[in-house]
Amino acid sequence: MTPLVDVLTSRYAYVLFALLLGIGLYMIVSSQNLVKKVIGLNLFQTALFLFFIASAYLAGGQAPIVHHGGKEATYVSPLPQVIVxxxxxxxxxxxxxxxALxxxxxxxxGTLEEDVLREVRSDD
Amino acid sequence: MSTVESLRPLLAVAISTVAIPLIVASYRRPNVRDSISVLTALGKFAIVASMLPAVLNGDEFRWSLGTYAPGVEFALRADPLGMLFALLSSLLWVFTAFYAIGYMRGLDEHSQTRFFAAFAGSLAAAVGIAFAENLLTIFVFYELLSVATYPLVAHDETDEARAAGRKYLLYTFFGGGVLVLGGTALVYVLAGTTTFGATAQGLSTADPTLAKAAFAMLAAGFGIKAGLMPAHSWLPDAMVAPTPVSGLLHAVAVVKAGAFGVARVILDVYGPDVVSDLGVGLPLAAVAAFTLLAASVIALRQDHLKRRLAYSTISQLSYIVLGLSLLGPTAITGGLLHIPAHAFMKLTLFFCAGIIHVETHTDYIPEMDGIGKRMPLTMTAFSIAAAGMAGIPLVAGFVSKWFLLVGAVQVNEAIFAVALLVSGVLNIAYFWPIVYGAFFESPDGADEKPLISGPLGGREGPRNIQLLKPAGSHGSHGESSGMGGALAGSSDGRDDPAPLEDGEYAVDRHPSDHAGDSATENDPAVAAESDDSVDVGDDSAGHDEETIADDHDDHADHAHHGGPGPDGWERRRWTGEESTWLMLGPILAVATGALVLGIVPYEAQFLELVEVIVEGVSA
Amino acid sequence: MTDPTVAPVLLIALPIVAAAVVLLAGLRWPRSGWPISLVALVLEGGLAAWLASAVFGDSGRLVHELGAYGRPGENEFAVGIELVADALSATMVGLIALIALSVLAVTRRAGPRGVPFYAAYLMLIGGLMGVSLTGDVFNLFVFLEITGIATYTLVASNRSAPAAVAALKYLIVGTTGASLYLLGVGYLLMATGTLNMADLAATLAGEPSFVDGPMYTDPLVLASFAFIATGLFVKAAIFPLHTWQPGAYDEAPDGVTVAISALVSTIGAYAFLRISLSVFTPAFFEATPIVATVIVTVASVSVVAGSALAVMQSRIKRTFAYSSVSQFGLVVLATGIAVHPDAGASAAEAALIGAVIHLVGHAVVKGGLFTAAMGLALDSDARTIDDLAGLGRQSPVLSAAMALLGLTLVGVPPAVGFLGKWYIVIGAMNADLWPVAVVILLSTVLTLAYVARLFEQLYFTPAPSGDEAGAEAPADTSDDHAMAADGGNSADDGTEEHLSDPTPGAPFGVVAVAVGAAILAILLGFAGAEFADALEPFVTEVLGQ
Incomplete structure (x- = not known):
């Protein structure tokens, strides 16, 4: 297998993370619509959540919820879950x-387009 | 030699600091405010003078606030070199305090409270510089001095004053906040301390390149305030300030703080030996020599009296730097002695310029012909001080220049002695015309002053000299009015005022630039007549007038209305009728001081102090 | 309650609880926001003093384990979140408590007021305290975001639309910055498995048995530092990541600007200092020399660019805002020198002390400057620098405060601005970073370039005619008139004179805070040596391996 295929098959969560991050950042930077900027911001953050969860993943691990008198088992790392x-x-x-803003x-x-907004405000 | 822990150095600094709120608080009562100013000046001088005997005996007074930064105390120490500067500043402030009251009231100036408060602050900073025990403390006061003098430079609140203020801040902060701070930090890094007298050891063993860089930064940083070329141009511009400021600060306290800083750097931070080992004395001496010659040459062409004095200051300050950077004991003595010598003389000159401005609103040298009649005492004092500047014996300037000359020869740098002599000649060249014009010429009988009224580079042939008299006069004095009358009589019925329009251009807009058709103002008919009758010379005269008018357009913004009145200078007696004693007194006192320094330098304490300093450095 | 380790918890919890109380009480008593905030912040001040006396006294570094989970074993990672108070955090806590009370005084009559304002404001203080005291990198993110959210709402709290636009811009950029920081934290977590700062430092150094040795050159760690630094540079408004800041400062209500200028960017710079020193530690920079070089370069550019942009502004608040870009550049620059591999022990120590002094000094000075600007705006509606013309006569006290603070900013000794600069430049020279030393020295002149404009307008430009108070042309004043109109002096020493009562425009609280800041800035200049001594144990601990 080529390294690229290897990454795509075994580390697809990270690939997705990078994609989401890029898309989010691109929306923040390039979109003229303020709502879309906020959506981009959310996407950006979501990418981070995915990153944390992916980093906690352990093959065959359970959710890190230990019941009373819990038994020895493989759990995924609880810390990233809490962080997310x-x-x-x-x-x-x-x-x-x-x-709200x-x-x-x-x-x-009466507008949320940044360029229009700039025009309106320069008229004030 | 012992060091006494004492509050006195602090008191000397603090007394005028404390005075600031008092001055400001009494802003509604000018008499109270001005009394506070004078009392503070007297008190400051008394405190400084009280330390003099002990300092001459080799004791030192020291006060410390404690550690300011690691290894650096915020400390004041009254040592001989500091005493020299502190004594000078505080003594001359006493005279200036009186003079400033007369000046400011005489002109009905605005913002007098700010003026006096900033003045007191400047003096506090100047004495702080004098007594600072280490480079960091000196830097603190050096910056405060820049801040405190800024309101004085920008006092006029005109565009010109603001521009001068901006330039002043830029130059002094570049010198202080960048160069001096950089040099101080570098000295600290190299020597581990900044205390005067304790750094030479560390610097002599440090990396020579860095030691040289630190020296260059410190010398340049202090040199900017001392007007070393090419960083001198703030000083002539700062002359828009009221004259007491130009006098005390821009001839004594501020610029000398720069020269004093150079002295500290050479004598106490590096020590002459290390400076000589590093080989940085000679370049500094070369810069100083260039400055003193170039500034003198520029001064020749300045037609504004204060600007001419400013260039003279630039030139004279370089005497001090030159003496110090030659490193021989005699040269150092000369350089240090020139600090008080120049101070007394230049303060006299500025006081004279100021009193002339107050009394007659005359600022430009061509308008001063014959002014000796109007202000005899003033111009006598002016002449004495000017003679001193040129190094004529019996005035202060001679003594210091003598030491400088001998010192230059001693260290086998005779070329600098030549520079000093040439500069002396130039001094005469730019002061003598003023003295000569004041006493031996009259507004309508003055010689041409080609240096200031001619175009740069000269011109071929002496054409129409009689029409080119630069001194302004449009009065109807005996001879010309008689002629005018005759002309008017010979041209009956031709008194149509219309042709006046033709003759009106440059001449009437700048009446003081032209002396030819002197009767025009009173009798339009005469103007018409003379326009016609002097046809031959008219073309060239008109041309010349335009040239001159252009030349003077530069300072049209002054809106000055100086020069002699329509009847020439009226005659005032020698008993002080020419002005108030509030201003005349200080002038005569300071001029006397210049003479005392020149005749009995030892009794005046300053030479003795200088010898103590030089002994201390050589030992 | 005599154990000072509870102080950090109370310091964080008190304002957050008080914020909730304000909100609830506000439903019933709409005017209760002020008294509750006052009580909370006075208590906060007391707690801060208690903490400072403990930290600078005998206890030294204080650690509080939230929930007392402790550590499973001697050499294992902490389970819960730790709050850590050392000399640096105690300094920040004291600063925040002081400025928090001052801002309360400033906004008492001049506004903004009201329940939402006080609630958000208390949240802000809680967040700031949290950032200062936490010993956990993720917890730091949470408090950064609490601070951020509180700031966004405060910027928009006067309900003006331009402020809302500025706040939204700030929100988008600020949250992106915080997210980048979080990403860096994620990388760190992946590399080490812990979030506790002390444990992180130990793990990165390769101390635990399960790591193979120092991990400093691990790409994960490097990337983590890059993300964290970028994120915090956004928060501290370092050029070119400063774009949110001028608008937010300018459009926010004046009282809010005072708070955010003095505290919010400051906390960003503090976080950077903290992470660099306590998490990555100088050893990291030693192992990867390029990082310190990059930091120093970016910071130098920020110093110069911030000043240059400040000179070009015509509005007062924008000028000061860009000035902050430059000044925080200086703080980051000092941090970069402190951790620079070329810096010996003495250079690092000087630079670090310089960074802390400048951080504190700048907060006081900039807060004071914005307060003075606010007062002048209230007095004469002065919003642009040209509006300041002649105000030296009309509002002498505020103008004097502004002038003094401006001089402090330039670095005129003996005020605090100079002291920080002195330490930093000594550090740079000791580390042989000559170009950096030149930048620091030149920053004096650059700062002067915009501060001098203020002086010129305040004192040396006659007020525009038609304005009765300063209408006289200098030339034709009668003497009496000149005397009466006379006043104000930009003299340099610590004395503050009360010439006349301030015009009714600016309330007493504003004037008092502006003057107090000016006096404090000068006094701090003389306290530098003692402060440096007090910081000494901390400095040797974080630097002296």
Whole structure:
């Protein structure tokens, strides 16, 4: 197998992570629409979540939930799971604030396109 | 030799700092405010002078706040070299304090409170520089001095003043915040300390390239304030400041702080031996020699009195730097002695320029012909100081220049002695015309001054000299009005004022530039007549007038209305009628000081101090 | 409660709980935000003082294990989150507590006020305290985001639309930065398996038995540092990642600008300092010399570019904002020197102390400058630099404070701005980083270029005519008039004079904070040596392997 195929088959989660990251970043940078920028931001963060989860993966591992008197078993690493849970919460909070700001901007200017916005504001 | 822990160096610095809030607080009562200013000056001088006897005996006073940065204390120490500068600044501040009151009130200046407060702050910083015990402390006060003097330079709040202020800040902060700080840090890195007298050892064993770089940065950083070329151009521009500022700060405290810094660097940071080993003294001496010659040459062509004095200052400060950088004991003595000598003389000159400005609003040298009649005492003091500048015996400048000359020959650098002598001749060349014009010419009977009124590079042939008299006069004085009357009489019925329009251009917009048709203002008919009757010379005269007018357009923004009145200079008696004693007193006192320094230098303490310093350095 | 190790927990929990209390109490008593915040922040100040006295006193470094999970074994990783208070965090905690109270005073009458503001503001303080005290790299991310979210809402808290646009821009860039940081944390976790800073440092150094040796040159670690540094540079607004900052500073309500300028970017720079020193440690930079070179280069560019951009601005707040870009460049530059492989012990020590002093000093100075700008805006509606013309006479106290703080920023001694610069330049020279030393020295002149414009307008430009207070042309003033209009002096020493009552525009709190900042900036300049001594144990610990 060529190395490329090897990566694509065994590390596809990381490939997906890199793709999502790139797409998210591209949207943030290039999109003129503020909502799309926020979506790009979310995509960017989602890529990170995927990255963490993928890094915790262990072949044959169980979810790291240890029942009372838990037995010896293979668990996936719990730490990234916790991180992702927390990061999701943070991400939601950020998105909520972003949406609130978007509503405010739309109410004032009637547009969410950055170039139009720039024009409108330069008229003030 | 002992070191006494004492508050006195701190008090000397702090007294004028404390005065600032008092001055500001009393802004509604000018008399109280100005008294505070004078009392502070007296107090400062008293504190500094009280340390003099002990310092002459080899004791030192020291005060320390404690560690400021690792290995560096924030400390003040009154040693002989510091005393020299502190004594000079505080003594001359006493005179300037009186003079400034007279000047500011005489001109009804705005923002007087800010002026006096900033002045007090500048003096605090200057004495701080004098007493600073190490390079970092000196840097602290050096920067504060730049800050405190900025309001004085930009005082006028005009575009010109702001531009001068900007330039001033740029130059001094580049010199201070970049070069001096860099040099100080480098010395600290190389020697592990910045205390004066303790660094030479470390520097002599350090990497010579870095030691040289540090020397170059320090010398250039202090040199910017001392007006070393090519970084001198802030000084003439800073002359937009009120004259007491030009006098005390830009001839004594600030620029001398630069020269003093160079002295500290050469004598106490490196020591003459290390400087000589590193071979950095000669380049500095060359820069100084170039500056003192070039500035003198430039001064020749300055027609604004204060600017001419500024270039003279640049030239004279280089005497000090030159003396120090020649490294021989005699040369150092000369250089250090030139600090007080030049201070007394230049302060006199600036005071004279200021009083002329207050009394007659005259700033330009061509308008000063015959002013000796109007201001006899002032111009006498001016002449004495000018003679001193040129190094004529019995005035302060001679003594220091003598030491410098001997010192230059001693270290086998006779070329610098030649430079000094040439500069002396140039000094005469740019001061003598002012003195001569003041006493031996009159507004309408002055010789041509080709150096300032002619185009740069000269011109062929002396054409129409009599029409080119640069001194302004449009009065109807005896001879010309008589002629005008005769002309008017000979041309009956032709008194149509219309032709005046033709003759009006450059001449009437710049009446002071033209002396030819002197009766025009009073009698339009005469103007018409003379326009016609002097047909032959008119073309060339008109041409010349335009040239001159262009030349003077440069300072049209001054809106100056100086020069003699329509009747020439009125005569004032020698008993002080010419101005107020608030200004005349300081002028005469400082001029006397210049004479005392020249006749009995030892009794004036300064030479003794200098010898103590030089002994200390050589030992 | 005599064990000072609970102080870090309380310091973080108190403002967050208070934020919730404000929100709930606000439903019933809409005007209760101020008193609750005041009580909370005064208590916070007390806690900060307690912590500082413990850390700088006998206890030294304090560690609190949240939930007391401890470590399973002697040489194993910590399970729970640790809060760590050492000299650096204690300094930050003190700074935050002080500025938090000051901002409360500034906004008391000048606004913004109201329940949402106080709640978000307390959240901000909680987040900042968390960043300062946490000993866990992921926890640091969480607190960074709490800080961030609170800041985004605060920027938009006056409900103006331009502020909302600026806040959204800040949010997008800031969150991207934080996400990059998180990505770096992920790489670190993959490489080492822990998130605890102390454990990370030990693992990267190859101490635990299960690693083969130092991991500094591991590509994963290198990439991790690159992401973390980039993310934190965004937060600290280092050129060219500063784009969010001028808009946010400019459009935010004045009182909020004071808080974020003094604290938010500061905490970003602190985080960078903390991660560089306590996680990656100088040994990492020793093993990969290129990293320190890159940091120093980026920071140098930031110093120069920030100043250059500041000169080109016409609005006061934007000028100060770009100035921050330059000043944080200086802090990062100092960090880069401190960890530079060419830097010997003395150079690193000097640079590190310089970085901390400059970080603290800049926070005080910039907060004070924005407060003074706010006061002048309230007095005379001065928003652009040209508007400042003649205000030296109209608002003498605020103008004097602004002038003094401006001089401090330039680095005029003996104020604190100079002291930091001195240490940094000594560090650079000792490390033989000559071009860097030149940049630091030149930054004086660059800063002067924009500060001098302020002076010129404040003191040496007559107010535009038609404005009754300063309308006289200098030439034709009668003496009396000149005396009365006279006042204000930009003199240099620590004395602050109260010439006349400030015009009713700026409330007392604003004036007092501006003046207090100016005085503090000068006093701190003299406290530098003591502070350096107090930092000494910390410095030798993080540098002296």
């Amino acid at each position: 849970l927390t990061a999701i919460v943070v991400g939601i909070a950020v998105t909520a604030v972003a949406l 978007l509503v405010r901007i739309y109410a004032e200017y």
